[in-house]
Amino acid sequence: MDPIKMRIARKRSLTEQIAEFALVPVDGTSLPSFTPGAHVTVRTPSGAMRRYSLVGGTEDPKEYVIAVKREAESRGGSASMHDEANEGTEIEVEPPENDFPLTEANEYLLIAGGIGVTPIYAMAQELERQNKRFNIIYCTRNKDETAYLDEMTEAFGDRLLIHHDDGDPDKVYDFWDHFAEPQTTHVFCCGPQPLMEEIKAISGHWPEGRVHFEDFKPVEVVRADDEAFEVELSKSGASLTVPADRSILEALRDAGHETVSSCESGTCGTCKTKLIEGEVDHRDMVLMDHEKPDHIMICVSRAKSGKLVLDL
Incomplete structure:
Protein backbone atom coordinates (compact mmCIF):
# COMPACT_ATOMS: atom_id res chain seq x y z
CA MET A 1 0.00 0.00 0.00
CA GLU A 94 3.21 3.73 6.06
CA PRO A 95 0.14 1.55 6.80
CA PRO A 96 0.28 -0.35 10.11
CA GLU A 97 2.23 -3.59 10.43
CA ASN A 98 2.35 -5.95 13.38
CA ASP A 99 5.42 -8.00 14.30
CA PHE A 100 4.33 -8.18 17.94
CA PRO A 101 0.75 -9.49 17.92
CA LEU A 102 -1.19 -10.65 20.95
CA THR A 103 -1.63 -14.42 21.08
CA GLU A 104 -4.58 -16.29 22.56
CA ALA A 105 -4.02 -17.14 26.24
CA ASN A 106 -5.89 -17.44 29.52
CA GLU A 107 -3.65 -14.95 31.30
CA TYR A 108 -1.06 -12.36 30.34
CA LEU A 109 1.93 -10.62 31.90
CA LEU A 110 2.83 -7.37 30.13
CA ILE A 111 6.31 -5.96 30.81
CA ALA A 112 7.30 -2.45 29.73
CA GLY A 113 10.48 -0.48 30.11
CA GLY A 114 10.53 3.25 29.34
CA ILE A 115 9.10 4.16 25.93
CA GLY A 116 8.44 0.44 25.41
CA VAL A 117 5.17 1.10 27.21
CA THR A 118 3.45 2.20 23.99
CA PRO A 119 2.57 -1.25 22.56
CA ILE A 120 2.07 -2.60 26.09
CA TYR A 121 -0.50 0.12 26.84
CA ALA A 122 -2.35 -0.73 23.61
CA MET A 123 -2.36 -4.42 24.54
CA ALA A 124 -3.67 -3.72 28.03
CA GLN A 125 -6.52 -1.65 26.62
CA GLU A 126 -7.49 -4.47 24.28
CA LEU A 127 -7.28 -7.13 26.99
CA GLU A 128 -9.45 -4.93 29.19
CA ARG A 129 -12.04 -4.73 26.40
CA GLN A 130 -11.97 -8.52 26.11
CA ASN A 131 -12.25 -8.94 29.89
CA LYS A 132 -9.05 -11.03 29.92
CA ARG A 133 -6.83 -11.58 32.95
CA PHE A 134 -3.59 -9.60 32.83
CA ASN A 135 -1.01 -7.78 34.91
CA ILE A 136 1.48 -5.10 33.93
CA ILE A 137 4.98 -4.41 35.23
CA TYR A 138 6.17 -0.99 34.07
CA CYS A 139 9.78 -0.02 34.84
CA THR A 140 11.17 3.49 34.50
CA ARG A 141 13.90 5.62 36.02
CA ASN A 142 11.55 7.87 37.99
CA LYS A 143 8.00 9.23 38.08
CA ASP A 144 8.83 12.20 35.87
CA GLU A 145 9.98 9.87 33.07
CA THR A 146 6.89 7.64 33.20
CA ALA A 147 4.63 8.22 30.20
CA TYR A 148 0.89 7.52 30.62
CA LEU A 149 1.33 7.06 34.36
CA ASP A 150 -1.96 8.68 35.39
CA GLU A 151 -4.00 7.15 32.55
CA MET A 152 -2.74 3.63 33.20
CA THR A 153 -3.08 3.90 36.97
CA GLU A 154 -6.70 4.96 36.62
CA ALA A 155 -7.51 2.33 33.98
CA PHE A 156 -5.81 -0.72 35.47
CA GLY A 157 -5.56 -0.10 39.21
CA ASP A 158 -3.75 -2.79 41.18
CA ARG A 159 -3.10 -4.82 38.03
CA LEU A 160 -0.39 -2.25 37.26
CA LEU A 161 2.93 -2.41 39.12
CA ILE A 162 5.14 0.65 38.65
CA HIS A 163 8.83 0.35 39.54
CA HIS A 164 11.36 3.19 39.55
CA ASP A 165 15.06 2.36 39.84
CA ASP A 166 16.42 5.95 39.98
CA GLY A 167 19.11 4.87 37.51
CA ASP A 168 20.72 2.68 40.19
CA PRO A 169 21.64 -0.84 38.91
CA ASP A 170 21.11 -2.17 42.42
CA LYS A 171 17.47 -1.04 42.35
CA VAL A 172 16.35 -2.72 39.12
CA TYR A 173 13.22 -4.81 39.41
CA ASP A 174 13.76 -8.49 40.24
CA PHE A 175 11.62 -10.49 37.79
CA TRP A 176 12.72 -13.92 38.94
CA ASP A 177 9.66 -14.72 41.05
CA HIS A 178 7.49 -14.29 37.93
CA PHE A 179 9.60 -16.78 35.94
CA ALA A 180 10.94 -19.31 38.45
CA GLU A 181 8.25 -21.83 37.53
CA PRO A 182 6.96 -22.04 33.93
CA GLN A 183 3.38 -20.86 33.66
CA THR A 184 0.62 -20.99 31.06
CA THR A 185 0.77 -17.18 31.16
CA HIS A 186 1.91 -15.48 27.96
CA VAL A 187 4.47 -12.72 28.49
CA PHE A 188 4.83 -9.67 26.24
CA CYS A 189 7.89 -7.49 26.77
CA CYS A 190 9.01 -4.24 25.18
CA GLY A 191 11.74 -1.94 26.42
CA PRO A 192 15.46 -1.21 26.33
CA GLN A 193 17.86 -3.99 25.36
CA PRO A 194 19.08 -4.76 28.91
CA LEU A 195 15.50 -5.37 30.06
CA MET A 196 14.72 -7.70 27.19
CA GLU A 197 18.01 -9.57 27.56
CA GLU A 198 17.22 -10.14 31.23
CA ILE A 199 13.75 -11.51 30.47
CA LYS A 200 15.19 -13.77 27.76
CA ALA A 201 17.81 -15.08 30.20
CA ILE A 202 15.43 -15.90 33.04
CA SER A 203 12.71 -17.37 30.81
CA GLY A 204 14.89 -19.83 28.92
CA HIS A 205 13.29 -22.78 30.71
CA TRP A 206 9.77 -21.73 29.68
CA PRO A 207 8.01 -23.53 26.80
CA GLU A 208 8.71 -22.02 23.41
CA GLY A 209 6.17 -19.45 22.27
CA ARG A 210 5.15 -18.23 25.74
CA VAL A 211 7.44 -15.16 25.90
CA HIS A 212 7.23 -12.51 23.19
CA PHE A 213 9.45 -9.50 22.48
CA GLU A 214 9.23 -6.31 20.45
CA ASP A 215 12.51 -4.77 19.37
CA PHE A 216 12.82 -1.93 16.86
CA LYS A 217 16.62 -1.93 17.04
CA PRO A 218 17.79 -5.35 15.84
CA VAL A 219 20.87 -3.79 14.21
CA GLU A 220 23.45 -1.40 15.62
CA VAL A 221 23.53 1.12 12.80
CA VAL A 222 26.44 3.07 14.29
CA ARG A 223 29.07 1.56 16.57
CA ALA A 224 31.61 3.23 18.83
CA ASP A 225 34.60 2.06 16.76
CA ASP A 226 33.18 3.06 13.35
CA GLU A 227 35.31 5.27 11.13
CA ALA A 228 34.55 7.61 8.25
CA PHE A 229 34.90 6.27 4.71
CA GLU A 230 34.36 7.34 1.10
CA VAL A 231 31.55 6.37 -1.24
CA GLU A 232 31.61 6.95 -5.00
CA LEU A 233 28.36 7.11 -6.97
CA SER A 234 29.13 5.49 -10.32
CA LYS A 235 26.25 6.98 -12.32
CA SER A 236 27.08 10.59 -11.49
CA GLY A 237 30.74 10.28 -10.61
CA ALA A 238 30.07 12.13 -7.36
CA SER A 239 31.86 11.17 -4.15
CA LEU A 240 30.98 11.79 -0.54
CA THR A 241 32.35 11.08 2.89
CA VAL A 242 30.26 8.97 5.25
CA PRO A 243 31.03 10.22 8.77
CA ALA A 244 31.70 7.77 11.57
CA ASP A 245 28.34 8.55 13.18
CA ARG A 246 26.16 8.43 10.04
CA SER A 247 24.99 5.66 7.71
CA ILE A 248 25.51 5.73 3.94
CA LEU A 249 21.82 6.45 3.48
CA GLU A 250 21.93 9.34 5.95
CA ALA A 251 25.05 10.77 4.33
CA LEU A 252 23.34 10.63 0.91
CA ARG A 253 20.26 12.35 2.33
CA ASP A 254 22.40 14.98 4.07
CA ALA A 255 24.11 15.72 0.73
CA GLY A 256 20.77 16.25 -1.02
CA HIS A 257 20.58 12.95 -2.91
CA GLU A 258 17.20 11.23 -3.30
CA THR A 259 16.93 8.11 -1.17
CA VAL A 260 14.42 5.29 -0.97
CA SER A 261 14.02 3.59 2.40
CA SER A 262 11.53 2.19 4.87
CA CYS A 263 12.74 0.56 8.09
CA GLU A 264 16.27 2.05 8.15
CA SER A 265 17.21 -0.77 10.51
CA GLY A 266 18.44 -3.44 8.10
CA THR A 267 15.30 -5.55 8.15
CA CYS A 268 13.06 -4.65 5.21
CA GLY A 269 15.21 -4.65 2.04
CA THR A 270 13.88 -1.40 0.57
CA CYS A 271 17.27 0.32 0.27
CA LYS A 272 19.16 -2.62 -1.27
CA THR A 273 21.77 -1.17 -3.63
CA LYS A 274 24.08 -2.76 -6.19
CA LEU A 275 27.72 -2.76 -5.10
CA ILE A 276 30.27 -2.26 -7.86
CA GLU A 277 33.48 -2.20 -5.87
CA GLY A 278 34.69 -2.38 -2.29
CA GLU A 279 34.71 -4.53 0.83
CA VAL A 280 31.49 -4.31 2.88
CA ASP A 281 30.83 -4.71 6.58
CA HIS A 282 27.36 -6.24 6.19
CA ARG A 283 25.12 -5.48 9.18
CA ASP A 284 21.66 -6.17 7.76
CA MET A 285 19.32 -9.09 8.35
CA VAL A 286 18.05 -9.28 4.77
CA LEU A 287 20.75 -10.15 2.23
CA MET A 288 21.34 -13.80 1.36
CA ASP A 289 24.96 -14.96 1.28
CA HIS A 290 24.99 -15.09 -2.51
CA GLU A 291 23.86 -11.44 -2.67
CA LYS A 292 26.51 -10.02 -0.39
CA PRO A 293 29.40 -9.83 -2.88
CA ASP A 294 27.51 -7.39 -5.11
CA HIS A 295 24.80 -5.77 -2.96
CA ILE A 296 24.64 -3.64 0.17
CA MET A 297 21.91 -2.37 2.49
CA ILE A 298 22.90 1.29 2.68
CA CYS A 299 20.81 2.00 5.79
CA VAL A 300 23.09 -0.01 8.10
CA SER A 301 26.15 -1.46 6.36
CA ARG A 302 29.53 0.22 5.93
CA ALA A 303 32.94 -0.19 4.34
CA LYS A 304 35.30 -2.61 6.06
CA SER A 305 38.17 -0.65 4.60
CA GLY A 306 38.85 1.72 1.75
CA LYS A 307 36.19 3.10 -0.60
CA LEU A 308 32.86 1.71 -1.78
CA VAL A 309 31.56 2.28 -5.32
CA LEU A 310 27.77 2.06 -5.59
CA ASP A 311 25.47 1.83 -8.60
CA LEU A 312 23.82 5.16 -7.83
Missing part, protein backbone atom coordinates in the same frame (compact mmCIF):
# COMPACT_ATOMS: atom_id res chain seq x y z
CA ASP A 2 1.06 3.58 -0.62
CA PRO A 3 2.05 5.85 2.28
CA ILE A 4 -0.80 7.75 3.91
CA LYS A 5 -0.56 11.53 3.91
CA MET A 6 -1.36 12.59 7.46
CA ARG A 7 -1.50 15.76 9.50
CA ILE A 8 -0.60 16.22 13.15
CA ALA A 9 -3.90 17.12 14.79
CA ARG A 10 -2.56 17.21 18.36
CA LYS A 11 0.82 17.22 20.04
CA ARG A 12 1.33 17.04 23.79
CA SER A 13 4.22 16.41 26.16
CA LEU A 14 3.93 13.20 28.17
CA THR A 15 7.29 13.74 29.88
CA GLU A 16 10.21 16.09 29.35
CA GLN A 17 11.59 13.74 26.68
CA ILE A 18 8.44 12.03 25.33
CA ALA A 19 5.86 13.68 23.08
CA GLU A 20 2.56 12.21 21.89
CA PHE A 21 1.27 12.86 18.37
CA ALA A 22 -2.27 12.29 17.09
CA LEU A 23 -2.25 11.86 13.30
CA VAL A 24 -5.28 12.22 11.03
CA PRO A 25 -5.52 11.63 7.26
CA VAL A 26 -5.15 14.80 5.22
CA ASP A 27 -7.95 13.87 2.81
CA GLY A 28 -10.30 12.46 5.44
CA THR A 29 -10.23 8.91 4.06
CA SER A 30 -10.71 5.89 6.28
CA LEU A 31 -7.61 4.58 8.00
CA PRO A 32 -6.59 0.91 7.90
CA SER A 33 -7.42 -0.85 11.16
CA PHE A 34 -4.69 -2.51 13.21
CA THR A 35 -4.22 -4.93 16.07
CA PRO A 36 -2.52 -4.25 19.43
CA GLY A 37 1.26 -4.30 19.16
CA ALA A 38 1.19 -2.80 15.65
CA HIS A 39 3.50 -0.02 14.51
CA VAL A 40 3.67 2.51 11.72
CA THR A 41 6.73 3.74 9.86
CA VAL A 42 6.85 7.52 9.76
CA ARG A 43 8.85 9.74 7.42
CA THR A 44 10.03 12.28 9.97
CA PRO A 45 10.59 15.94 9.03
CA SER A 46 14.31 15.20 8.65
CA GLY A 47 13.50 12.58 6.02
CA ALA A 48 14.51 9.69 8.29
CA MET A 49 12.14 6.73 8.45
CA ARG A 50 11.34 5.61 11.98
CA ARG A 51 8.99 3.00 13.46
CA TYR A 52 6.61 3.92 16.27
CA SER A 53 4.10 1.70 18.07
CA LEU A 54 0.44 2.66 17.89
CA VAL A 55 -1.48 3.52 21.03
CA GLY A 56 -5.26 3.53 21.38
CA GLY A 57 -8.24 2.07 19.54
CA THR A 58 -7.61 -0.42 16.78
CA GLU A 59 -11.00 -0.93 15.12
CA ASP A 60 -12.15 1.74 12.64
CA PRO A 61 -9.57 4.26 13.91
CA LYS A 62 -10.16 7.94 13.20
CA GLU A 63 -6.55 8.77 14.04
CA TYR A 64 -3.22 7.12 14.73
CA VAL A 65 -1.58 7.98 18.05
CA ILE A 66 2.15 7.52 18.60
CA ALA A 67 4.56 8.55 21.36
CA VAL A 68 8.12 9.55 20.49
CA LYS A 69 11.06 9.73 22.87
CA ARG A 70 13.83 12.18 22.04
CA GLU A 71 16.82 9.87 21.91
CA ALA A 72 20.00 11.23 23.50
CA GLU A 73 22.02 10.20 20.45
CA SER A 74 19.34 10.89 17.84
CA ARG A 75 20.61 10.74 14.25
CA GLY A 76 17.77 12.98 13.09
CA GLY A 77 14.53 11.04 13.49
CA SER A 78 13.29 11.59 17.03
CA ALA A 79 14.90 15.04 17.32
CA SER A 80 13.12 16.24 14.19
CA MET A 81 9.79 14.94 15.48
CA HIS A 82 10.23 16.92 18.69
CA ASP A 83 11.63 20.08 17.10
CA GLU A 84 9.96 20.29 13.67
CA ALA A 85 6.74 18.26 13.85
CA ASN A 86 4.00 20.48 15.24
CA GLU A 87 0.23 20.67 15.05
CA GLY A 88 -0.65 21.12 11.39
CA THR A 89 2.57 19.56 10.07
CA GLU A 90 1.95 17.03 7.28
CA ILE A 91 3.93 13.79 7.21
CA GLU A 92 3.83 10.46 5.36
CA VAL A 93 2.97 7.32 7.29
